[in-house]
Amino acid sequence: MRVLMFGWEFPPLISGGLGTACYGMTKHLAEEGEEVIFVLPKAPESLHRPGYQVLSASEIPAHSEEDTHPLPPGVQVWAMNAALIPYTQEHEYKTLIEQHQQSTTSKADSEASIISLSGHYAHNLFEEVQRFAEIGWRLGVRPQYDIIHAHDWMTFPAAIAAKQRSGKPLVTHVHATEFDRTGDHPNQAIVAIEQEGLTQADRVIAVSHRTKHTLIERYGLREEKIDVVHNGIDPQCLVDPATIHKGFREKLVIFVGRITLQKGPEYFLQAAARVLSKDPQIRFVMCGAGDMLPRMIEQAAALRIQHRFHFTGFLRGEALDRLYGMADLFVMSSVSEPFGLTPFEALRYQVPVIVSKQTGAAELLPTAIQVDFWDIHAMAQMILEFCNDTDFARSMRRDEVSTLQRMSWREVAHKLQHIYRRLVLT
Amino acid sequence: MTRICFYFQVHQPFRLRKDYDFFNIGHSPYYEDTVNNRAIMRKVAEKCYLPMNRLLLELIHRWQGRFRVSFSISGVCLEQFQLYAPDVLASFQELVKTGCVELLGETYYHSLASVYSPKEFSRQIELHRQTLEDLFDYRAQVFRNTELIYSDSIAQQIEGLGFRGIIAEGVDRILDWRSPNFLYQPAPCHRLALFLKNYQLSDDLAFRFSNRDWPSWPLSASTYASWLHQVAGNGEIVNLFMDYETFGEHQWAETGIFEFMRALPDFVFRHPDFHFVTPSEALEQLQPIAKLSFPHYVSWADLDRDLSAWVGNPLQDAAMERVYALEDKVLRLNDPNILHVWRKLQTSDHFYYMCTKWFSDGDVHKYFNPYHTPFDAHIIHSNVLSDFETRLESSLFSGQSPQSQLRPSLTP
Numbered sequence: 001m002r003v004l005m006f007g008w009e010f011p012p013l014i015s016g017g018l019g020t021a022c023y024g025m026t027k028h029l030a031e032e033g034e035e036v037i038f039v040l041p042k043a044p045e046s047l048h049r050p051g052y053q054v055l056s057a058s059e060i061p062a063h064s065e066e067d068t069h070p071l072p073p074g075v076q077v078w079a080m081n082a083a084l085i086p087y088t089q090e091h092e093y094k095t096l097i098e099q100h101q102q103s104t105t106s107k108a109d110s111e112a113s114i115i116s117l118s119g120h121y122a123h124n125l126f127e128e129v130q131r132f133a134e135i136g137w138r139l140g141v142r143p144q145y146d147i148i149h150a151h152d153w154m155t156f157p158a159a160i161a162a163k164q165r166s167g168k169p170l171v172t173h174v175h176a177t178e179f180d181r182t183g184d185h186p187n188q189a190i191v192a193i194e195q196e197g198l199t200q201a202d203r204v205i206a207v208s209h210r211t212k213h214t215l216i217e218r219y220g221l222r223e224e225k226i227d228v229v230h231n232g233i234d235p236q237c238l239v240d241p242a243t244i245h246k247g248f249r250e251k252l253v254i255f256v257g258r259i260t261l262q263k264g265p266e267y268f269l270q271a272a273a274r275v276l277s278k279d280p281q282i283r284f285v286m287c288g289a290g291d292m293l294p295r296m297i298e299q300a301a302a303l304r305i306q307h308r309f310h311f312t313g314f315l316r317g318e319a320l321d322r323l324y325g326m327a328d329l330f331v332m333s334s335v336s337e338p339f340g341l342t343p344f345e346a347l348r349y350q351v352p353v354i355v356s357k358q359t360g361a362a363e364l365l366p367t368a369i370q371v372d373f374w375d376i377h378a379m380a381q382m383i384l385e386f387c388n389d390t391d392f393a394r395s396m397r398r399d400e401v402s403t404l405q406r407m408s409w410r411e412v413a414h415k416l417q418h419i420y421r422r423l424v425l426t
Numbered sequence: 427m428t429r430i431c432f433y434f435q436v437h438q439p440f441r442l443r444k445d446y447d448f449f450n451i452g453h454s455p456y457y458e459d460t461v462n463n464r465a466i467m468r469k470v471a472e473k474c475y476l477p478m479n480r481l482l483l484e485l486i487h488r489w490q491g492r493f494r495v496s497f498s499i500s501g502v503c504l505e506q507f508q509l510y511a512p513d514v515l516a517s518f519q520e521l522v523k524t525g526c527v528e529l530l531g532e533t534y535y536h537s538l539a540s541v542y543s544p545k546e547f548s549r550q551i552e553l554h555r556q557t558l559e560d561l562f563d564y565r566a567q568v569f570r571n572t573e574l575i576y577s578d579s580i581a582q583q584i585e586g587l588g589f590r591g592i593i594a595e596g597v598d599r600i601l602d603w604r605s606p607n608f609l610y611q612p613a614p615c616h617r618l619a620l621f622l623k624n625y626q627l628s629d630d631l632a633f634r635f636s637n638r639d640w641p642s643w644p645l646s647a648s649t650y651a652s653w654l655h656q657v658a659g660n661g662e663i664v665n666l667f668m669d670y671e672t673f674g675e676h677q678w679a680e681t682g683i684f685e686f687m688r689a690l691p692d693f694v695f696r697h698p699d700f701h702f703v704t705p706s707e708a709l710e711q712l713q714p715i716a717k718l719s720f721p722h723y724v725s726w727a728d729l730d731r732d733l734s735a736w737v738g739n740p741l742q743d744a745a746m747e748r749v750y751a752l753e754d755k756v757l758r759l760n761d762p763n764i765l766h767v768w769r770k771l772q773t774s775d776h777f778y779y780m781c782t783k784w785f786s787d788g789d790v791h792k793y794f795n796p797y798h799t800p801f802d803a804h805i806i807h808s809n810v811l812s813d814f815e816t817r818l819e820s821s822l823f824s825g826q827s828p829q830s831q832l833r834p835s836l837t838p
Contacts, residue, residue, distance in 0.1 A: 248451060
């Protein structure tokens, strides 16, 4: 079967979990014998769009991750320069596709600002989404695929256009809703696009039961239309844990995620301040970038905990794995997390995790310590217990790590294949 | 008679590595951006220090002692001359030898120790005094605090250390109706004299000289000399204090700043009542005309002329407090290397980079900021401090020689 997949990020152009998930899915679909054409937009590098809510993946300075994310055979990546499309004649289009059949990587700025990656939507994102839809429309003529699969709202207009022109069935995959991202203050234009994508879809995939529930409650979707497919995890460690050495004696508690409202960074920071008032021999790291990062840095300074509370900016690949390898405890304080990949990434390095109850990840970690994101006192208490009771930490870790074995991408690929076949054969 | 007193601040900080991230904590004692520090020193040497020193030497010889200037050169800058620009150091030594150049005292580390630790303040002044003696065989009489940070209490301490004069900004809110063109005395002092910067005439050169929107652009030496001459009869001394980098670096050679300075003494001398002096010469000739009280800190920075370029936001306050909180621990170890590293972390520039006042002054901050944002500057300084604290703890606990652990400043 041939799958036309629309995405917003793909390694090495990633800003978060979405690109990693798309990679896991396409790689294992390909291994199971399916063909995948993965289409994503590529914004001109010079485009500067301050002040809005998510960067398109292509703006993230890429560095060579070809080794850690080799392109699987059977997967083609087309990074489309969406900005050019409206001015292009139909006959030029073929050439354009050929030119962009590989995602290009730009040189990384090793000294980029710690707060330069806003982790937020781009300024003219709607325009970009619309241009991307034109690509979908063009890909709808003489379709060489059997099914369309779209990841999150930015790609829905493109996928809908492809479906309308080609008549092929559409699967929309919801990794996060606007309600998750904004903490119940949604941008109605985005909700409308989400709604349209969900309505037009022949099947909807939710990354967790939590998300399925949101789709039913907030978008009025019928329960029967939704399949829950939890993400998988690539169990491979990029860094040999034996080579990782912490430069200090204190226990290390980490937060990894975009520094945005959705991820609840301020609850982690406040819990850390409480922990430090009781036990100063613990260090914390907040890893990530986003619009709230300057405020977090300022708060850490104002609370006078900056000697124990560190910021790394945005990390990925080996650098991120090195951080996981150094950690003694991982905390996810998300306000609303449809799935949440990072706790499982931490578990690869045998790092026990605390997750907020408001995450899809909690569904897969029934034995993990769970806490309401707003309950900074309970969060602080648990961090202290973890750091001071090694037996407790060890047993938690054993239980949690076993979860990883049940989370293979191959299993995810099987579920997708099943969903595809049902649609194509009916 | 009216005197013109030129004083130039010469300073370059040891800037920290922009890539000193979390992963370096506990692993790397190499804090400084040696490559960048060397490059900046060489660039400024070629554009400013060497050509301007040459010009001043030429003027001193041409006017046979009638043209005179003064400098304060921070210890960290003198150290970088020795490392990266021995030619610049030699040219300053040559200038001092003419006898027409005065050197002022200050803190070796260009720090805010005057505000945070009076004891550390006098130790850093002593270190600078020693350095001037070693390099120039010179004993400073007049004091210039970091970026003209000044208050009554600072003046009192400086008098106690035996200085005869001190320099400050001629702040409007203190001077009110008074003129900066006289010698004053700090309110709590009895021997110390106070020189106040004439910011109008100083900033004409330091900031406005190349500004094409300024009605007086392009400024000629004869026009400027005529402005100075207007002081005749209602002032005894015009204090023109500015960054030395004004010449060739802030105002590029292309703006004509060198030609302007070459021509200036000639035009100044066309009025028979005008002379150039250095601060200690002025002290021989003038008496303070009144006492003046500065109950709060002032400086020459930004429009605010206070400490808000270096302290006041949480990033700056937290970093500053953290550095000075280490004082007892560092002194207890009494290791010259550790002391040196700790003191370099006090250099005011680190805190200047963390300033979040963005508007008109922010532009100046941005220009001098090697980091992308004040937040980056804070994080890097904080990471470095974390590493330093870690090393400090382990040498305090183990009692082993810290030298083996902490080789400061220079990358291998």
